Amino acid sequence: MSVIRFLGALITGLLAAIVLLIVLILDTSPSVSANASEQIADADTVKKLLAQIRRSINDRERGHVITISEQQVESLIGFVQRAAPYIHGTSAIHPDHGTIEASVAVPAAVTTLYLNLEIKVLPADRLAIDHVRMGSLSLPGPFAVGLVESALNIYTDSEIGTQAKEQITRVAMTETQVAVTLQPMDSFLRQLNEIRAGFDEEERDELTKLTAYYLRYIAGREIALKKKPQPFNAYLNLIMARAREQSTQDNVLQHNKAAVLALAIFIGHHRIANFVGDVQPDVEHALKPASSVLLRGRSDLSKHFIISAALKMLSEQDVTVAIGEFKELMDRGMGGSGYSFVDLAADLAGVELARVLADPDTALRAQNTLASTPDESVYMPEVDGLIEGLSKQEFTRRYEKVDSEAYLQEVEQIRAKLAQMPFYNRESAG
Known part of the structure:
Protein backbone atom coordinates (compact mmCIF):
# COMPACT_ATOMS: atom_id res chain seq x y z
CA MET A 1 0.00 0.00 0.00
CA SER A 2 2.87 2.34 0.80
CA VAL A 3 4.32 1.64 -2.66
CA ILE A 4 1.02 2.60 -4.30
CA ARG A 5 0.89 5.79 -2.26
CA PHE A 6 4.49 6.56 -3.21
CA LEU A 7 3.77 6.05 -6.93
CA GLY A 8 0.63 8.16 -6.66
CA ALA A 9 2.55 10.95 -4.97
CA LEU A 10 5.31 10.70 -7.57
CA ILE A 11 2.87 10.93 -10.48
CA THR A 12 1.03 13.82 -8.83
CA GLY A 13 4.33 15.60 -8.28
CA LEU A 14 5.39 15.10 -11.91
CA LEU A 15 2.05 16.38 -13.20
CA ALA A 16 2.29 19.40 -10.92
CA ALA A 17 5.82 20.09 -12.16
CA ILE A 18 4.67 19.88 -15.79
CA VAL A 19 1.76 22.24 -15.13
CA LEU A 20 4.08 24.65 -13.33
CA LEU A 21 6.56 24.53 -16.22
CA ILE A 22 3.79 25.28 -18.72
CA VAL A 23 2.59 28.20 -16.61
CA LEU A 24 6.14 29.56 -16.39
CA ILE A 25 7.09 29.32 -20.06
CA LEU A 26 3.79 30.16 -21.82
CA ASP A 27 2.30 33.65 -22.00
CA THR A 28 -1.05 34.98 -23.15
CA SER A 29 0.49 37.56 -25.51
CA PRO A 30 3.56 37.61 -27.78
CA SER A 31 6.63 39.61 -26.79
CA VAL A 32 7.70 40.02 -30.43
CA SER A 33 5.65 41.41 -33.28
CA ALA A 34 7.82 41.62 -36.39
CA ASN A 35 6.97 42.26 -40.05
CA ALA A 36 8.63 39.54 -42.13
CA SER A 37 8.23 41.45 -45.41
CA GLU A 38 10.30 44.30 -43.97
CA GLN A 39 12.88 41.96 -42.46
CA ILE A 40 13.62 40.17 -45.74
CA ALA A 41 13.99 43.44 -47.67
CA ASP A 42 17.77 42.99 -47.37
CA ALA A 43 17.80 39.31 -48.33
CA ASP A 44 20.41 40.07 -51.02
CA THR A 45 22.98 40.64 -48.24
CA VAL A 46 22.72 36.97 -47.23
CA LYS A 47 24.67 35.95 -50.34
CA LYS A 48 27.88 37.21 -48.73
CA LEU A 49 27.17 35.19 -45.59
CA LEU A 50 26.52 32.02 -47.60
CA ALA A 51 29.77 32.58 -49.50
CA GLN A 52 31.68 32.75 -46.19
CA ILE A 53 30.06 29.53 -44.98
CA ARG A 54 30.89 27.76 -48.24
CA ARG A 55 34.54 28.84 -47.93
CA SER A 56 34.77 27.51 -44.37
CA ILE A 57 33.43 24.14 -45.58
CA ASN A 58 35.47 23.90 -48.77
CA ASP A 59 38.70 25.10 -47.14
CA ARG A 60 38.16 22.94 -44.09
CA GLU A 61 41.80 22.58 -43.07
CA ARG A 62 42.04 26.22 -41.97
CA GLY A 63 40.20 28.34 -39.43
CA HIS A 64 37.82 31.04 -40.62
CA VAL A 65 36.09 34.15 -39.36
CA ILE A 66 32.40 34.37 -40.26
CA THR A 67 31.10 37.95 -40.19
CA ILE A 68 27.35 38.27 -39.69
CA SER A 69 25.55 41.59 -39.97
CA GLU A 70 22.32 42.54 -38.27
CA GLN A 71 20.72 42.84 -41.74
CA GLN A 72 21.64 39.24 -42.50
CA VAL A 73 20.29 37.94 -39.21
CA GLU A 74 17.05 39.86 -39.65
CA SER A 75 16.69 38.58 -43.23
CA LEU A 76 17.08 34.98 -42.11
CA ILE A 77 14.60 35.50 -39.28
CA GLY A 78 12.20 37.02 -41.81
CA PHE A 79 12.60 33.95 -44.02
CA VAL A 80 11.73 31.69 -41.09
CA GLN A 81 8.63 33.77 -40.42
CA ARG A 82 7.54 33.59 -44.10
CA ALA A 83 7.99 29.81 -43.96
CA ALA A 84 6.35 29.41 -40.53
CA PRO A 85 3.91 32.31 -39.94
CA TYR A 86 3.31 31.23 -36.34
CA ILE A 87 6.86 32.36 -35.48
CA HIS A 88 7.85 36.00 -35.03
CA GLY A 89 11.42 36.97 -34.28
CA THR A 90 13.88 39.82 -34.16
CA SER A 91 17.53 40.45 -33.27
CA ALA A 92 19.82 43.21 -32.05
CA ILE A 93 23.60 43.57 -32.05
CA HIS A 94 25.58 45.83 -29.71
CA PRO A 95 29.30 46.02 -28.87
CA ASP A 96 28.76 44.31 -25.50
CA HIS A 97 26.00 41.79 -26.36
CA GLY A 98 23.64 40.45 -28.97
CA THR A 99 20.09 39.19 -28.55
CA ILE A 100 17.66 37.03 -30.47
CA GLU A 101 14.01 37.13 -29.46
CA ALA A 102 11.12 35.05 -30.76
CA SER A 103 7.45 34.43 -30.08
CA VAL A 104 5.99 31.08 -31.10
CA ALA A 105 2.21 30.74 -31.21
CA VAL A 106 0.94 27.60 -29.46
CA PRO A 107 -2.74 26.80 -30.17
CA ALA A 108 -4.64 25.89 -27.01
CA ALA A 109 -8.17 24.70 -26.35
CA VAL A 110 -9.67 28.13 -25.67
CA THR A 111 -7.11 30.65 -26.88
CA THR A 112 -3.64 30.94 -28.39
CA LEU A 113 -0.71 30.95 -26.00
CA TYR A 114 2.84 32.08 -26.80
CA LEU A 115 6.26 30.70 -26.07
CA ASN A 116 8.36 33.87 -25.76
CA LEU A 117 12.10 33.26 -26.06
CA GLU A 118 15.15 35.43 -25.53
CA ILE A 119 18.79 34.42 -25.98
CA LYS A 120 21.55 36.84 -24.97
CA VAL A 121 25.02 36.24 -26.42
CA LEU A 122 28.18 37.86 -25.05
CA PRO A 123 31.51 38.62 -26.77
CA ALA A 124 34.17 36.20 -25.50
CA ASP A 125 36.94 33.79 -26.48
CA ARG A 126 34.35 31.00 -26.69
CA LEU A 127 30.59 30.60 -27.12
CA ALA A 128 29.23 32.61 -24.19
CA ILE A 129 25.47 32.69 -23.58
CA ASP A 130 24.42 35.01 -20.76
CA HIS A 131 20.93 33.55 -20.40
CA VAL A 132 18.07 31.82 -22.18
CA ARG A 133 14.66 33.10 -21.13
CA MET A 134 11.43 31.19 -21.85
CA GLY A 135 8.43 33.14 -20.62
CA SER A 136 9.00 33.72 -16.91
CA LEU A 137 11.65 31.00 -16.69
CA SER A 138 15.26 32.17 -17.07
CA LEU A 139 18.09 29.67 -17.43
CA PRO A 140 21.76 30.60 -16.95
CA GLY A 141 23.54 30.49 -20.29
CA PRO A 142 26.16 27.83 -19.39
CA PHE A 143 23.40 25.56 -18.04
CA ALA A 144 21.28 25.95 -21.21
CA VAL A 145 24.29 25.31 -23.48
CA GLY A 146 25.20 22.28 -21.41
CA LEU A 147 21.68 20.87 -21.79
CA VAL A 148 21.79 21.22 -25.59
CA GLU A 149 25.33 19.81 -25.71
CA SER A 150 24.39 16.76 -23.64
CA ALA A 151 21.18 16.17 -25.59
CA LEU A 152 23.05 16.17 -28.91
CA ASN A 153 25.75 13.87 -27.54
CA ILE A 154 23.22 11.41 -26.13
CA TYR A 155 20.95 11.46 -29.21
CA THR A 156 23.81 10.85 -31.65
CA ASP A 157 25.87 8.64 -29.30
CA SER A 158 28.86 10.85 -30.07
CA GLU A 159 30.64 13.99 -28.91
CA ILE A 160 29.16 16.12 -31.71
CA GLY A 161 27.49 18.55 -29.28
CA THR A 162 30.80 19.18 -27.53
CA GLN A 163 32.61 19.51 -30.86
CA ALA A 164 30.04 22.00 -32.14
CA LYS A 165 30.47 24.17 -29.05
CA GLU A 166 34.26 24.02 -29.27
CA GLN A 167 34.29 24.98 -32.96
CA ILE A 168 33.68 28.57 -31.83
CA THR A 169 36.88 30.05 -30.41
CA ARG A 170 35.93 33.72 -30.37
CA VAL A 171 32.86 35.97 -30.67
CA ALA A 172 33.42 39.69 -31.24
CA MET A 173 30.74 42.36 -31.70
CA THR A 174 30.38 45.90 -33.00
CA GLU A 175 27.32 48.11 -33.36
CA THR A 176 26.24 46.33 -36.54
CA GLN A 177 27.83 42.90 -36.79
CA VAL A 178 29.16 39.78 -35.09
CA ALA A 179 32.46 38.12 -36.03
CA VAL A 180 32.61 34.42 -35.15
CA THR A 181 36.03 32.74 -35.28
CA LEU A 182 35.84 29.03 -36.11
CA GLN A 183 38.39 26.27 -35.78
CA PRO A 184 39.17 24.25 -38.96
CA MET A 185 35.98 22.41 -39.90
CA ASP A 186 37.55 19.17 -41.14
CA SER A 187 37.27 17.11 -37.96
CA PHE A 188 33.78 18.40 -37.18
CA LEU A 189 32.49 17.67 -40.72
CA ARG A 190 34.01 14.21 -40.67
CA GLN A 191 32.20 13.47 -37.41
CA LEU A 192 28.94 14.76 -38.90
CA ASN A 193 29.35 12.48 -41.91
CA GLU A 194 29.99 9.49 -39.66
CA ILE A 195 26.84 10.25 -37.66
CA ARG A 196 24.76 10.69 -40.82
CA ALA A 197 26.12 7.44 -42.27
CA GLY A 198 25.19 5.67 -39.05
CA PHE A 199 21.66 6.99 -39.12
CA ASP A 200 21.32 6.15 -42.83
CA GLU A 201 22.41 2.57 -42.14
CA GLU A 202 20.00 2.22 -39.22
CA GLU A 203 17.09 4.10 -40.75
Whole structure:
Protein backbone atom coordinates (compact mmCIF):
# COMPACT_ATOMS: atom_id res chain seq x y z
CA MET A 1 0.00 0.00 0.00
CA SER A 2 2.87 2.34 0.80
CA VAL A 3 4.32 1.64 -2.66
CA ILE A 4 1.02 2.60 -4.30
CA ARG A 5 0.89 5.79 -2.26
CA PHE A 6 4.49 6.56 -3.21
CA LEU A 7 3.77 6.05 -6.93
CA GLY A 8 0.63 8.16 -6.66
CA ALA A 9 2.55 10.95 -4.97
CA LEU A 10 5.31 10.70 -7.57
CA ILE A 11 2.87 10.93 -10.48
CA THR A 12 1.03 13.82 -8.83
CA GLY A 13 4.33 15.60 -8.28
CA LEU A 14 5.39 15.10 -11.91
CA LEU A 15 2.05 16.38 -13.20
CA ALA A 16 2.29 19.40 -10.92
CA ALA A 17 5.82 20.09 -12.16
CA ILE A 18 4.67 19.88 -15.79
CA VAL A 19 1.76 22.24 -15.13
CA LEU A 20 4.08 24.65 -13.33
CA LEU A 21 6.56 24.53 -16.22
CA ILE A 22 3.79 25.28 -18.72
CA VAL A 23 2.59 28.20 -16.61
CA LEU A 24 6.14 29.56 -16.39
CA ILE A 25 7.09 29.32 -20.06
CA LEU A 26 3.79 30.16 -21.82
CA ASP A 27 2.30 33.65 -22.00
CA THR A 28 -1.05 34.98 -23.15
CA SER A 29 0.49 37.56 -25.51
CA PRO A 30 3.56 37.61 -27.78
CA SER A 31 6.63 39.61 -26.79
CA VAL A 32 7.70 40.02 -30.43
CA SER A 33 5.65 41.41 -33.28
CA ALA A 34 7.82 41.62 -36.39
CA ASN A 35 6.97 42.26 -40.05
CA ALA A 36 8.63 39.54 -42.13
CA SER A 37 8.23 41.45 -45.41
CA GLU A 38 10.30 44.30 -43.97
CA GLN A 39 12.88 41.96 -42.46
CA ILE A 40 13.62 40.17 -45.74
CA ALA A 41 13.99 43.44 -47.67
CA ASP A 42 17.77 42.99 -47.37
CA ALA A 43 17.80 39.31 -48.33
CA ASP A 44 20.41 40.07 -51.02
CA THR A 45 22.98 40.64 -48.24
CA VAL A 46 22.72 36.97 -47.23
CA LYS A 47 24.67 35.95 -50.34
CA LYS A 48 27.88 37.21 -48.73
CA LEU A 49 27.17 35.19 -45.59
CA LEU A 50 26.52 32.02 -47.60
CA ALA A 51 29.77 32.58 -49.50
CA GLN A 52 31.68 32.75 -46.19
CA ILE A 53 30.06 29.53 -44.98
CA ARG A 54 30.89 27.76 -48.24
CA ARG A 55 34.54 28.84 -47.93
CA SER A 56 34.77 27.51 -44.37
CA ILE A 57 33.43 24.14 -45.58
CA ASN A 58 35.47 23.90 -48.77
CA ASP A 59 38.70 25.10 -47.14
CA ARG A 60 38.16 22.94 -44.09
CA GLU A 61 41.80 22.58 -43.07
CA ARG A 62 42.04 26.22 -41.97
CA GLY A 63 40.20 28.34 -39.43
CA HIS A 64 37.82 31.04 -40.62
CA VAL A 65 36.09 34.15 -39.36
CA ILE A 66 32.40 34.37 -40.26
CA THR A 67 31.10 37.95 -40.19
CA ILE A 68 27.35 38.27 -39.69
CA SER A 69 25.55 41.59 -39.97
CA GLU A 70 22.32 42.54 -38.27
CA GLN A 71 20.72 42.84 -41.74
CA GLN A 72 21.64 39.24 -42.50
CA VAL A 73 20.29 37.94 -39.21
CA GLU A 74 17.05 39.86 -39.65
CA SER A 75 16.69 38.58 -43.23
CA LEU A 76 17.08 34.98 -42.11
CA ILE A 77 14.60 35.50 -39.28
CA GLY A 78 12.20 37.02 -41.81
CA PHE A 79 12.60 33.95 -44.02
CA VAL A 80 11.73 31.69 -41.09
CA GLN A 81 8.63 33.77 -40.42
CA ARG A 82 7.54 33.59 -44.10
CA ALA A 83 7.99 29.81 -43.96
CA ALA A 84 6.35 29.41 -40.53
CA PRO A 85 3.91 32.31 -39.94
CA TYR A 86 3.31 31.23 -36.34
CA ILE A 87 6.86 32.36 -35.48
CA HIS A 88 7.85 36.00 -35.03
CA GLY A 89 11.42 36.97 -34.28
CA THR A 90 13.88 39.82 -34.16
CA SER A 91 17.53 40.45 -33.27
CA ALA A 92 19.82 43.21 -32.05
CA ILE A 93 23.60 43.57 -32.05
CA HIS A 94 25.58 45.83 -29.71
CA PRO A 95 29.30 46.02 -28.87
CA ASP A 96 28.76 44.31 -25.50
CA HIS A 97 26.00 41.79 -26.36
CA GLY A 98 23.64 40.45 -28.97
CA THR A 99 20.09 39.19 -28.55
CA ILE A 100 17.66 37.03 -30.47
CA GLU A 101 14.01 37.13 -29.46
CA ALA A 102 11.12 35.05 -30.76
CA SER A 103 7.45 34.43 -30.08
CA VAL A 104 5.99 31.08 -31.10
CA ALA A 105 2.21 30.74 -31.21
CA VAL A 106 0.94 27.60 -29.46
CA PRO A 107 -2.74 26.80 -30.17
CA ALA A 108 -4.64 25.89 -27.01
CA ALA A 109 -8.17 24.70 -26.35
CA VAL A 110 -9.67 28.13 -25.67
CA THR A 111 -7.11 30.65 -26.88
CA THR A 112 -3.64 30.94 -28.39
CA LEU A 113 -0.71 30.95 -26.00
CA TYR A 114 2.84 32.08 -26.80
CA LEU A 115 6.26 30.70 -26.07
CA ASN A 116 8.36 33.87 -25.76
CA LEU A 117 12.10 33.26 -26.06
CA GLU A 118 15.15 35.43 -25.53
CA ILE A 119 18.79 34.42 -25.98
CA LYS A 120 21.55 36.84 -24.97
CA VAL A 121 25.02 36.24 -26.42
CA LEU A 122 28.18 37.86 -25.05
CA PRO A 123 31.51 38.62 -26.77
CA ALA A 124 34.17 36.20 -25.50
CA ASP A 125 36.94 33.79 -26.48
CA ARG A 126 34.35 31.00 -26.69
CA LEU A 127 30.59 30.60 -27.12
CA ALA A 128 29.23 32.61 -24.19
CA ILE A 129 25.47 32.69 -23.58
CA ASP A 130 24.42 35.01 -20.76
CA HIS A 131 20.93 33.55 -20.40
CA VAL A 132 18.07 31.82 -22.18
CA ARG A 133 14.66 33.10 -21.13
CA MET A 134 11.43 31.19 -21.85
CA GLY A 135 8.43 33.14 -20.62
CA SER A 136 9.00 33.72 -16.91
CA LEU A 137 11.65 31.00 -16.69
CA SER A 138 15.26 32.17 -17.07
CA LEU A 139 18.09 29.67 -17.43
CA PRO A 140 21.76 30.60 -16.95
CA GLY A 141 23.54 30.49 -20.29
CA PRO A 142 26.16 27.83 -19.39
CA PHE A 143 23.40 25.56 -18.04
CA ALA A 144 21.28 25.95 -21.21
CA VAL A 145 24.29 25.31 -23.48
CA GLY A 146 25.20 22.28 -21.41
CA LEU A 147 21.68 20.87 -21.79
CA VAL A 148 21.79 21.22 -25.59
CA GLU A 149 25.33 19.81 -25.71
CA SER A 150 24.39 16.76 -23.64
CA ALA A 151 21.18 16.17 -25.59
CA LEU A 152 23.05 16.17 -28.91
CA ASN A 153 25.75 13.87 -27.54
CA ILE A 154 23.22 11.41 -26.13
CA TYR A 155 20.95 11.46 -29.21
CA THR A 156 23.81 10.85 -31.65
CA ASP A 157 25.87 8.64 -29.30
CA SER A 158 28.86 10.85 -30.07
CA GLU A 159 30.64 13.99 -28.91
CA ILE A 160 29.16 16.12 -31.71
CA GLY A 161 27.49 18.55 -29.28
CA THR A 162 30.80 19.18 -27.53
CA GLN A 163 32.61 19.51 -30.86
CA ALA A 164 30.04 22.00 -32.14
CA LYS A 165 30.47 24.17 -29.05
CA GLU A 166 34.26 24.02 -29.27
CA GLN A 167 34.29 24.98 -32.96
CA ILE A 168 33.68 28.57 -31.83
CA THR A 169 36.88 30.05 -30.41
CA ARG A 170 35.93 33.72 -30.37
CA VAL A 171 32.86 35.97 -30.67
CA ALA A 172 33.42 39.69 -31.24
CA MET A 173 30.74 42.36 -31.70
CA THR A 174 30.38 45.90 -33.00
CA GLU A 175 27.32 48.11 -33.36
CA THR A 176 26.24 46.33 -36.54
CA GLN A 177 27.83 42.90 -36.79
CA VAL A 178 29.16 39.78 -35.09
CA ALA A 179 32.46 38.12 -36.03
CA VAL A 180 32.61 34.42 -35.15
CA THR A 181 36.03 32.74 -35.28
CA LEU A 182 35.84 29.03 -36.11
CA GLN A 183 38.39 26.27 -35.78
CA PRO A 184 39.17 24.25 -38.96
CA MET A 185 35.98 22.41 -39.90
CA ASP A 186 37.55 19.17 -41.14
CA SER A 187 37.27 17.11 -37.96
CA PHE A 188 33.78 18.40 -37.18
CA LEU A 189 32.49 17.67 -40.72
CA ARG A 190 34.01 14.21 -40.67
CA GLN A 191 32.20 13.47 -37.41
CA LEU A 192 28.94 14.76 -38.90
CA ASN A 193 29.35 12.48 -41.91
CA GLU A 194 29.99 9.49 -39.66
CA ILE A 195 26.84 10.25 -37.66
CA ARG A 196 24.76 10.69 -40.82
CA ALA A 197 26.12 7.44 -42.27
CA GLY A 198 25.19 5.67 -39.05
CA PHE A 199 21.66 6.99 -39.12
CA ASP A 200 21.32 6.15 -42.83
CA GLU A 201 22.41 2.57 -42.14
CA GLU A 202 20.00 2.22 -39.22
CA GLU A 203 17.09 4.10 -40.75
CA ARG A 204 17.44 3.35 -44.49
CA ASP A 205 13.72 3.05 -45.16
CA GLU A 206 11.62 2.23 -48.17
CA LEU A 207 11.62 5.82 -49.45
CA THR A 208 15.41 5.90 -49.57
CA LYS A 209 15.54 2.58 -51.42
CA LEU A 210 12.83 3.64 -53.88
CA THR A 211 14.49 7.00 -54.54
CA ALA A 212 17.80 5.24 -55.24
CA TYR A 213 15.97 2.87 -57.59
CA TYR A 214 14.32 5.67 -59.59
CA LEU A 215 17.56 7.66 -59.67
CA ARG A 216 19.43 4.72 -61.20
CA TYR A 217 16.54 4.13 -63.59
CA ILE A 218 16.40 7.68 -65.01
CA ALA A 219 20.19 7.96 -65.17
CA GLY A 220 20.27 4.79 -67.29
CA ARG A 221 17.89 6.03 -69.98
CA GLU A 222 19.24 6.96 -73.39
CA ILE A 223 17.99 10.54 -73.03
CA ALA A 224 20.31 11.10 -70.06
CA LEU A 225 23.34 10.47 -72.28
CA LYS A 226 22.43 12.85 -75.10
CA LYS A 227 24.71 15.85 -75.58
CA LYS A 228 22.01 18.23 -76.81
CA PRO A 229 19.52 19.91 -74.43
CA GLN A 230 16.50 17.70 -73.77
CA PRO A 231 12.91 18.58 -72.76
CA PHE A 232 12.00 18.16 -69.12
CA ASN A 233 8.73 16.59 -70.23
CA ALA A 234 10.54 13.61 -71.74
CA TYR A 235 12.22 12.87 -68.40
CA LEU A 236 8.94 13.27 -66.54
CA ASN A 237 7.17 10.92 -68.99
CA LEU A 238 9.80 8.24 -68.45
CA ILE A 239 9.96 8.31 -64.67
CA MET A 240 6.19 8.55 -64.16
CA ALA A 241 5.59 5.70 -66.62
CA ARG A 242 8.00 3.61 -64.56
CA ALA A 243 6.24 4.64 -61.36
CA ARG A 244 2.89 3.68 -62.92
CA GLU A 245 4.23 0.17 -63.63
CA GLN A 246 5.35 -0.24 -60.01
CA SER A 247 2.38 1.33 -58.22
CA THR A 248 -0.80 0.07 -56.67
CA GLN A 249 -3.48 2.03 -54.85
CA ASP A 250 -1.75 1.16 -51.59
CA ASN A 251 1.77 2.32 -52.49
CA VAL A 252 1.24 4.99 -55.17
CA LEU A 253 2.04 7.89 -52.83
CA GLN A 254 5.41 6.42 -51.90
CA HIS A 255 6.32 5.74 -55.54
CA ASN A 256 5.28 9.23 -56.62
CA LYS A 257 7.33 10.79 -53.86
CA ALA A 258 10.40 8.71 -54.67
CA ALA A 259 10.12 9.46 -58.39
CA VAL A 260 9.91 13.22 -57.79
CA LEU A 261 12.83 13.14 -55.35
CA ALA A 262 14.95 11.15 -57.79
CA LEU A 263 14.22 13.59 -60.60
CA ALA A 264 15.06 16.53 -58.31
CA ILE A 265 18.38 14.93 -57.38
CA PHE A 266 19.19 14.14 -61.02
CA ILE A 267 18.00 17.32 -62.73
CA GLY A 268 17.65 19.85 -59.92
CA HIS A 269 20.66 19.49 -57.62
CA HIS A 270 22.48 16.45 -56.27
CA ARG A 271 22.42 17.90 -52.74
CA ILE A 272 18.67 17.22 -52.53
CA ALA A 273 19.86 13.69 -51.72
CA ASN A 274 20.92 15.00 -48.29
CA PHE A 275 17.22 15.11 -47.37
CA VAL A 276 16.65 11.52 -48.44
CA GLY A 277 19.71 9.45 -47.59
CA ASP A 278 22.43 7.53 -49.38
CA VAL A 279 20.96 7.17 -52.89
CA GLN A 280 23.96 7.76 -55.17
CA PRO A 281 25.67 4.61 -56.54
CA ASP A 282 28.99 6.47 -56.26
CA VAL A 283 29.13 9.19 -53.61
CA GLU A 284 32.15 10.77 -55.31
CA HIS A 285 30.38 11.16 -58.67
CA ALA A 286 26.76 12.26 -58.42
CA LEU A 287 24.51 11.16 -61.27
CA LYS A 288 23.37 13.97 -63.58
CA PRO A 289 22.24 14.38 -67.21
CA ALA A 290 24.85 14.85 -69.92
CA SER A 291 23.13 18.01 -71.15
CA SER A 292 20.78 20.69 -69.85
CA VAL A 293 17.09 19.95 -69.30
CA LEU A 294 14.62 22.55 -70.58
CA LEU A 295 11.23 23.62 -69.28
CA ARG A 296 9.60 26.39 -71.30
CA GLY A 297 12.90 26.46 -73.16
CA ARG A 298 14.95 27.25 -70.04
CA SER A 299 17.16 25.06 -67.87
CA ASP A 300 16.70 27.27 -64.79
CA LEU A 301 12.94 26.69 -64.83
CA SER A 302 13.29 22.91 -64.86
CA LYS A 303 15.44 23.17 -61.72
CA HIS A 304 13.05 25.57 -59.97
CA PHE A 305 10.07 23.38 -60.85
CA ILE A 306 11.36 19.97 -59.78
CA ILE A 307 13.23 21.17 -56.68
CA SER A 308 10.09 22.95 -55.45
CA ALA A 309 8.08 19.78 -56.06
CA ALA A 310 10.61 17.77 -54.06
CA LEU A 311 10.68 20.26 -51.19
CA LYS A 312 6.90 20.22 -51.08
CA MET A 313 7.03 16.43 -50.83
CA LEU A 314 9.42 16.78 -47.91
CA SER A 315 7.91 19.74 -46.09
CA GLU A 316 5.02 22.15 -45.90
CA GLN A 317 3.89 24.38 -48.77
CA ASP A 318 4.73 27.60 -46.89
CA VAL A 319 8.33 26.43 -46.49
CA THR A 320 8.71 25.61 -50.19
CA VAL A 321 7.27 28.92 -51.39
CA ALA A 322 9.32 30.87 -48.83
CA ILE A 323 12.53 29.23 -50.08
CA GLY A 324 11.74 30.18 -53.68
CA GLU A 325 10.76 33.71 -52.73
CA PHE A 326 13.87 34.22 -50.57
CA LYS A 327 16.11 32.98 -53.37
CA GLU A 328 14.59 35.53 -55.75
CA LEU A 329 15.03 38.31 -53.20
CA MET A 330 18.71 37.37 -52.86
CA ASP A 331 19.10 37.52 -56.65
CA ARG A 332 18.17 41.21 -56.71
CA GLY A 333 21.65 42.18 -55.47
CA MET A 334 24.74 42.91 -57.52
CA GLY A 335 25.76 39.88 -59.54
CA GLY A 336 22.35 38.22 -59.25
CA SER A 337 19.89 37.57 -62.05
CA GLY A 338 17.28 39.83 -60.47
CA TYR A 339 13.89 39.07 -58.97
CA SER A 340 11.93 36.83 -61.34
CA PHE A 341 8.21 36.14 -61.26
CA VAL A 342 8.96 33.60 -64.00
CA ASP A 343 11.08 31.58 -61.56
CA LEU A 344 8.41 32.02 -58.89
CA ALA A 345 5.80 30.65 -61.34
CA ALA A 346 7.93 27.52 -61.77
CA ASP A 347 8.26 27.22 -57.97
CA LEU A 348 4.49 27.48 -57.47
CA ALA A 349 3.78 25.05 -60.32
CA GLY A 350 6.18 22.54 -58.74
CA VAL A 351 4.31 22.84 -55.45
CA GLU A 352 1.04 22.12 -57.26
CA LEU A 353 2.54 19.12 -59.06
CA ALA A 354 3.60 17.65 -55.71
CA ARG A 355 0.13 18.33 -54.30
CA VAL A 356 -1.72 16.26 -56.91
CA LEU A 357 0.88 13.48 -56.79
CA ALA A 358 0.67 13.30 -52.99
CA ASP A 359 -3.14 13.36 -52.77
CA PRO A 360 -4.66 9.84 -52.50
CA ASP A 361 -7.66 11.00 -54.56
CA THR A 362 -5.56 12.22 -57.51
CA ALA A 363 -2.24 10.35 -57.27
CA LEU A 364 -2.98 7.59 -59.77
CA ARG A 365 -4.70 9.91 -62.24
CA ALA A 366 -1.83 12.41 -62.05
CA GLN A 367 0.72 9.64 -62.47
CA ASN A 368 -1.07 8.35 -65.57
CA THR A 369 -1.38 11.84 -67.08
CA LEU A 370 2.27 12.71 -66.55
CA ALA A 371 3.40 9.39 -68.01
CA SER A 372 1.81 10.19 -71.37
CA THR A 373 1.34 13.96 -71.69
CA PRO A 374 2.87 15.15 -74.98
CA ASP A 375 4.08 18.49 -73.65
CA GLU A 376 4.65 20.61 -70.57
CA SER A 377 1.56 22.79 -70.97
CA VAL A 378 -0.39 20.30 -68.84
CA TYR A 379 1.56 21.20 -65.68
CA MET A 380 3.61 24.36 -66.42
CA PRO A 381 1.78 27.60 -67.28
CA GLU A 382 2.91 30.07 -69.91
CA VAL A 383 5.41 32.57 -68.56
CA ASP A 384 5.17 35.21 -71.28
CA GLY A 385 4.43 38.61 -69.79
CA LEU A 386 5.73 37.76 -66.29
CA ILE A 387 8.27 40.26 -65.00
CA GLU A 388 11.84 39.21 -64.25
CA GLY A 389 15.34 40.63 -63.87
CA LEU A 390 14.32 43.24 -61.30
CA SER A 391 17.14 44.86 -59.33
CA LYS A 392 16.60 45.60 -55.65
CA GLN A 393 15.98 49.26 -56.43
CA GLU A 394 13.50 48.50 -59.19
CA PHE A 395 11.73 45.86 -57.10
CA THR A 396 11.34 48.34 -54.24
CA ARG A 397 10.10 51.06 -56.60
CA ARG A 398 7.45 48.80 -58.09
CA TYR A 399 6.37 46.68 -55.13
CA GLU A 400 7.91 48.19 -51.96
CA LYS A 401 7.83 44.83 -50.12
CA VAL A 402 6.57 41.27 -50.46
CA ASP A 403 3.23 41.78 -48.76
CA SER A 404 2.28 44.94 -50.63
CA GLU A 405 -0.90 44.92 -52.70
CA ALA A 406 1.06 45.30 -55.95
CA TYR A 407 3.30 42.32 -55.16
CA LEU A 408 0.44 40.11 -54.00
CA GLN A 409 -1.44 40.91 -57.22
CA GLU A 410 1.47 39.56 -59.27
CA VAL A 411 1.55 36.38 -57.20
CA GLU A 412 -2.23 36.03 -57.41
CA GLN A 413 -2.07 36.20 -61.22
CA ILE A 414 0.30 33.23 -61.20
CA ARG A 415 -1.91 31.32 -58.79
CA ALA A 416 -4.94 32.09 -60.97
CA LYS A 417 -3.16 30.63 -64.01
CA LEU A 418 -2.44 27.46 -62.08
CA ALA A 419 -6.01 27.22 -60.78
CA GLN A 420 -7.33 27.37 -64.35
CA MET A 421 -5.21 24.43 -65.49
CA PRO A 422 -7.36 21.23 -65.52
CA PHE A 423 -4.48 19.16 -64.13
CA TYR A 424 -4.39 21.28 -60.97
CA ASN A 425 -8.05 22.26 -60.75
CA ARG A 426 -9.34 20.87 -57.46
CA GLU A 427 -12.92 20.52 -58.69
CA SER A 428 -11.98 18.45 -61.73
CA ALA A 429 -9.11 16.63 -60.06
CA GLY A 430 -11.08 13.47 -59.41
